Amino acid sequence: MEQNKIRILIVDDHSLMRQGLKQILEIEEDIEVVGLAVDGEEGLEKCIKLKPDVMLLDINMPNMNGIQTLRRIKDMGIETKVIMLTIHDDREYLFETVNIGAEGYVLKDAESSSLISAIRNVHCGESYIHPSLASEFVREYKTRGADCEKEHSKNKLTRREYEVLTLIAEGLNNKEIAENLFISEKTVKNHVSNIFKKIDVNDRTQAAIYAFKHNIKKI
Secondary structure, eight states, X not given: OOOOOEEEEEEOSOHHHHHXXXXXXXXXXXXXXXXXXXXXXXXXXXXXXXXXXXXXXXXXXXXXXXXXXXXXXXXXXXXXXXXXXXXXXXXXXXXXXXXXXXXXXEETTSOHHHHHHHHHHHHTTOOEEOGGGHHHHHHHHHHHGGGSOOOOGGGTSOHHHHHHHHHHHTTOOHHHHXXXXXXXXXXXXXXXXXHHHHHTOSSHHHHHHHHHHTTOOOO
């Protein structure tokens, strides 16, 4: 029995980018490009009509840009997951689009394998931020973090779990966290598992986003 393909809508004002992405993605057996759009207005219309699983959304476009389009999609309660496509100069928008509700954020010059991984992860209900953007996200958060909502997770997490979560948000892996806190890697794994359950996330990226949104930083 053939598995259902991940249905993709590509929204970008550059024809070469649209066609290039289409060719790259359709090589994959589990991905199907169901539509192309040249700007946010057309993208929103096709999103409503075609109901794709995932939309690849450029940020800088005429008529309705990617941020405006993303906000409309989320306000309307459309279930399509959104991955923002950006160039290096648009990194300032990372924090804003994640707060609006983008499920993924990928640089246009990333390897095609990164985009395909992002699509599959997001389709499965996970979040995806390209690894090279993690430090940028942390820096941007530190400049705006004071304005974030402060629904403190200190009430949910033990002090050690709180410390582990702050290090996850900084991009450290389990081994690095263990070295930083002078505990075993196995203990870190247990803490990470407990954190995921308590804050209701499935992966480290979602945990990091949770930490940023709730102003969780080192004590």
